[in-house]
Amino acid sequence: MARKRQVDWFAREYQVITLDLRGHGRSGNSEGECALISLTQDVSTFIKELQLDRLTLIGWSLAVSLIVRLCHAHRLPVDSLVLVDGTPCFVSREDFPHGLPSPQVKKMLKRIASNFPRALEEFHQMLLSPEEGKNRDNVWDLLTNESYLPQWKTARDLLVALADEDLRSEIPAITLPTLLMHGDQDKICPVGASRYMHEHLGDAAITLFPGAGHAPFLTQAEDFNQRLTDFLRSR
DSSP states (O other): OOOIIIHHHHHHOOOOOOOOOTBBBOOOOOSOOHHHHHHHHHHHHHHHHHTSSHHHHHHHEEHHHHHHHHHHHOOOOOOEEEESSOOOOSEEEHHHHHHHOOHHHHHHHHHHOOOHHHOOOOOOHHOOHHHHHTHHHHHHHHOOOOSSSSOHHHHHHHHHHHHOOOGGGGGGGSSSEEEEEEEEHHHHHHHHHHHHHHSSSSSEEEEEEEESSSSSSTTTTTHHHHHHHHHHHOO
């Protein structure tokens, strides 16, 4: 979440704790492959070491997969979940059309290997809807801020992992109160992914942001914050 748009807003009423995932931002990257299982373990350890309790886990994009994994494999003091523009299955399949086509993901992997700056540029172009792209000045610096971006090896490893990941079987076992938030013009994780999770989660509500792409918390920040506030206060 962006500090000016979310952290400062919610810190007025809640304790807000954020972290940079391994290989992202100010977090280093240990030797070996950066895999979803290792990131999930990192988050679990982070929560336990800080002795956090009565948590609402909020995850965007990749972090939605991590939260699903955390709920499945780790016993943590979590009260509720907020899943923002994520998916249980990143690549579309015959019985799940709500992901990116496999050829597109393979092209992204090749671009990361051959020209990482160009790969990032192409990815950033997918973040906003066409309408948002016309008025991107207020959010573009946040989306492309190098201090938040993954290292190239991390990006490659995680994209490889996401290409194989299918967490749909784990969704029905999640019974925590969950708010799904999604831009209805998302080109990275299509909105159908959140609709699928809404149908299969045990206790879920869904809120969509018309005209928003992959980052409604930036492009429609005030509306996003208010809807999230309403959910948190209802717990």
